[in-house]
Amino acid sequence: MSLINPLSSQSPLSTQGTSGQGIAPASSSGASANSSTTTQTQTTGNPFLDGIRLPEESSIPEAKSQELTQEDFFSLLSQQLSMQDPFKPVDNDQMIAQMASFSTVDGITKLNEEIVNLNTVMTSSQALQASGLVGQKVLIPSDTGHISAEDPSLKGIISTPEAIDTITVRIEDEKGQLVKTYTVDGSAGGNIDIAWDGLDKNGEPVTSGNYSIKASGRVDGESQDLAVSTYAHVTSVSLGTASTGAILNLRGIGGIKLGDVLAVSET
Template sequence: MSDINSISNVLQDYSIEKKAKTDKKDGNELGQKAFLQLMITQLENQDPLSPQENGEFIAQLAQFSSVESLDRLNNNFDSFTKNFVANQALQASSLVGRSVSVETNTSYLMQGSAVTGLVEIPESTDDLKVDIYSNSGELLDTIDIGYVPAGDLAFRWNGQYAEINGKLINWKSSHEGGLPEGSYKFSFTSTVEGKPHQMKSYLSANVNSVTIGSNGALKLNLAGVGAVNLSDVKQFNE
């Protein structure tokens, strides 16, 4: 039932946006009926002593035929677009409630769950560390990881313990019982040429809802992160 509601909400948002653009377009362009009415009025009011040439009349008919064909083409394209959007909405609804990883330094820790993600390590380092901040910017914990090789590093943190590449590291939160549910910021750094170097991180976040723009582009609304494009998702988590 939640999937059906998600599809309905997505299509409703799309329809409202589409209708607003259509109304604006109709108000600015000459429609098929108006074009035909103008041509008939022109014929009825032409000078009998200097009637319209056959060539001019045929040219106007050809122009009218082109307008009519374009109108049918637009209607067919609108129908195709609606079907495409409906299919997109159906696919998007299955993402609601799932966890995805996107490029961000912020994630939301849910009770009984963990923040997971990938960290890009451009070259091996022996002093990788993770600083964990509150949403207001207060430093809460520091995880000294130490040596890691170059490549994608899998990270998992549940507020009390941390795992690197599936292995529990020798670290425990300085907060008794671990940190509570909430939004946190993470900074993965190592020393490069004597200066701290920030690593690129892709952290997990739950999909709260999905919206579709007028161009059919999907946007995921992620807990603790905000809206991101579907194309920006690094991976879909189990």
């Protein structure tokens, strides 16, 4: 006679029951699988590829302004008032002084911005007005002028401190070599107009280039060099900057500030 374990007879049923109950975990596992599938739509499953994958959103925060605005000031002021000692409150005059100081600084900042904008507008307006000088000649504080086929002669002004009977004029090339010498009458004093026809001492036209006009005369019994200004042809105008203003481009010489021009001539 053999004994039968009553639990062993129930083991098939228990196994079936366990299997039956295992269906529910299977559905739960299916849900996990779906959840895993949903996650895999955002990742590849490869740690290396996921590490180098570009982020969907930029992780770099936007640059914030470092300037203290009026809202920040009042926020700090509110915090200061809320944290103050009730037995030693902040003096009203001190608080008003702080508000006035901040308003003053804010106003100065806005004024600086307006001045910069005004300088830009004035520079553009100045360049527009200076464009009317294109094609004309301007007197510049320099003794160097340009000789070319378009301008075969050179004109200028000699400034004298007093009346001088005879003024000696010397024409020199870029190397400082003497090209021609002649004299002019300076008895009228003041500004004496001079002109050079572009011919050397032999009466031959000189080559194109820059030439200097040197002048000297006897002042108080001693020979003295005199200031010379020359006329130059304006070919174009540059806008320049707010500090320099409009720039006049002169033929063969270069640029000069509009404010440095001494006079304007048609020829």
